[in-house]
Structure formats: C-alpha cells, structure tokens
Amino acid sequence: MPKENKTVYPILGLLNHKNMTGYDIKKRIDEEIGFFWDIGFGQIYPTLKYMEKEELVTNRIEASDGRPNRIVYSITDRGREELKKWLMVPAEKEYVKYEILLKTFFGNVVSTSENIKRIEDFKSRNQGNLAMLKGFKENLLEVLDYSDDHMYYLLTVMFGEKVHGAYLEWADEAVAMLKSKEEKRE
Amino acid sequence: MPKENKTVYPILGLLNHKNMTGYDIKKRIDEEIGFFWDIGFGQIYPTLKYMEKEELVTNRIEASDGRPNRIVYSITDRGREELKKWLMVPAEKEYVKYEILLKTFFGNVVSTSENIKRIEDFKSRNQGNLAMLKGFKENLLEVLDYSDDHMYYLLTVMFGEKVHGAYLEWADEAVAMLKSKEEKRE
C-alpha cells in the first residue's frame, strides 16, 4: 500500500506525548500499536531522519558510554500541525492479507482433516492474542480517569477484542461444519 | 510483508479449477478473493511469466483480432504439487494495517466530534461490504450441493461476515462512548 508515507504519523503521535528515541518508539509500538499497525526498526530510523529533514521533529543527542548515544527526538510545531491535519481526513480502507482465508478458499484441494487442523492452529494462535487484549483492557479501565488519552487507547483495544473474538467464533463454527461433513462421509 | 512470493498461490488455486487468462484471474480475485487478499494486474502478469519459467503453469495463445491475443494458462503437475504443499503448512499470521485504529489511538489530539465523524465514516463504508457479503452468502447456500468447493467459499464469506459485523458493532459502541463523554463535558 505505497504512496504517502504513513509511518510518520504513528511516530508523530507518540512524540506528541513525550520525547523519545527510535528505540523507545519501537518499544511502544510493539506494546500498544503493533497489533493493528506494525513497524520495524528498518523503517523507524530512516523515517526519523526524513522527518528531521522535513522539520517535523528535532533531536538532541544524549551521550552514552559503551552503547550508542541516545538520539532523543521531539515533535515540532509543524509536526503537530501535520498530525492534526492527518487526523482530520477520513481513515483509508483497511488493508488486510489473510493467508488463513486464502488456504481455506482452496481447502478442497486437501483433506477435510487437514483443513480442520489448519483452522485449529489459527484458533490457538489467536486465543493468546485475545487473552492479551483482555488483560490490556483491564489495566486501561483502572487508569481511565487519569488521562483523556486512555479512552482512545481503550477504543482500539475494544476493536481488537471484537475482531479477535470474531476470529475465534468463526474458527469454532468452521471446525463444526467441517466435522459434520466428515461424519456424513462415513 | 516480503519474502516468498505468495502471489503464486491464489493463481495456482484458481488455475487448478480451470484454465484462465491473467485478465480472468484478476476478475475472479476481485469478485471473491479480493476482500481478504487483493492482487493487481501489475503483479499478476509478471507472476504468470515467473510461474511459467518455474514450470508451474503452461500456456496456449488464442488469436484474437483487434484486441491482444488471449494467453490462456493451465496448471502443471508441478504447480498442483506446489499448491498442495503450501496448503499443508499452517497459515501465517494475519497481516493488517488499520488506519482507523491509528487515528483513533491518537484521537485525543482532535475534538471528540471529529472522532465521532471519522468512526461514522468508517461504519458507513463497511456497511456496504457487509451487505455484499450477505448477498454472496445467500447465493452460495443455494449452490452448496453442486460442488465440494462451495463449502470452502462459504467459510471465507462467513469469516468476512463475522469480522465486518464486529467492525460495525465496535463503531456503534465507540460512537456511544464518545457521545456520552461529550455530554458530560457540557
């Protein structure tokens, strides 16, 4: 999904809260944003440089001994403007690639039991995600009043919960259908 | 999500049913597969050439006057093997990019009403999708006994229904939460 570098926006959004290094940014993305928008180091560091050139951020270098110096980025006024501008335009269409559905679509090429196995694997893989999201939600509910931001974080977690819940429901129904098909065959 | 060209598999899967041109493949993808795995012309034509080189497909040229000749591809035994082999390994993790959640996560930067507007836009955009999927499902239920493939198609549609249903539920709850927050402010 090229054209217009979206990577700048999560970075701007995070820097709008507090100054951070690329490494810090990566950590927060992994913890809270990664489940709907993942970004790797290989994108963060070059993007930060680009953003500096565009005067969306500035940085201050903190000397470190032993390890590389910390480069702490701060958002500029221009950066804040860009962030706001982006937030005012409607969100683009969801971009998804579901290999599980691609394989299910062509499922008839292999045995019914092979399909069941695959879907059960999908289910167990996503059960962990749902549990994680639920834990996350509980924590957020506790600190909901401390900041207006928390409600927005909660909304994203609620989304994750709903969608992952839908995954599991589907997996159960799908396996049930396939099993009843297997029985008819006997 | 680079590494290993997944594009070959939907193409193999479709050619496993019947011989097709690149144009035909694109059409079927748009109709039935695109909602979970979209592919453009710019990927199909080069991939078909690559697949021919790898002997996963062969082709026969049908002369046409006026328009370009039709290049009709057929799957080879090697292609069928590859398809089966791929179907036997567990599906990889879902790849998603939800701009709607990225914007919601940073929603506190703009007004509550701006957030409501965005989510309502998201909702109406996805209402159409759900309606389409429901229509699709009805058609499939009617022809379910004609081919074993149809159940697998149905499973993918059911997935879409569940997930898009979750989208809409979330949108309603999110808007309700934001509206009650707006009222408290007054």
Place this chain on the structure above:
DNA sequence: GAGCCCATGTAATCAGTTACATGATTAC
C-alpha cells in the same frame, strides 16, 4: 557463559501500487 536488553544504523531485496501505453468492441 548464554542470552537478553539497550541503542544505533545500512544495504539488499522483495512486495505492491500506480501510471503509462495500446486499441477494438459493446452497451447505454
């Protein structure tokens, strides 16, 4: 002593999109 955390980055490669080029036929 093994492995993880901190902390930066680059280069190579691959995946995916968009724009361009061509042009006849058919339906409204």
Place this chain on the structure above:
DNA sequence: GTAATCATGTAACTGATTACATGGGCTC
C-alpha cells in the same frame, strides 16, 4: 459520444522486511 469491458504488458517508484554490523551491561 461516453464509458465500460476485454486484453496485454512495462517502468518507476514506494513500502516493508530481513540480514548484517557493532558492542557494552545485566541477569540467570
């Protein structure tokens, strides 16, 4: 006459991942 459908493709570009490079400090 205008737009959609049929039908092929290439080139330029951007987005994203993976692998490589470096290396000290801390925990088990």
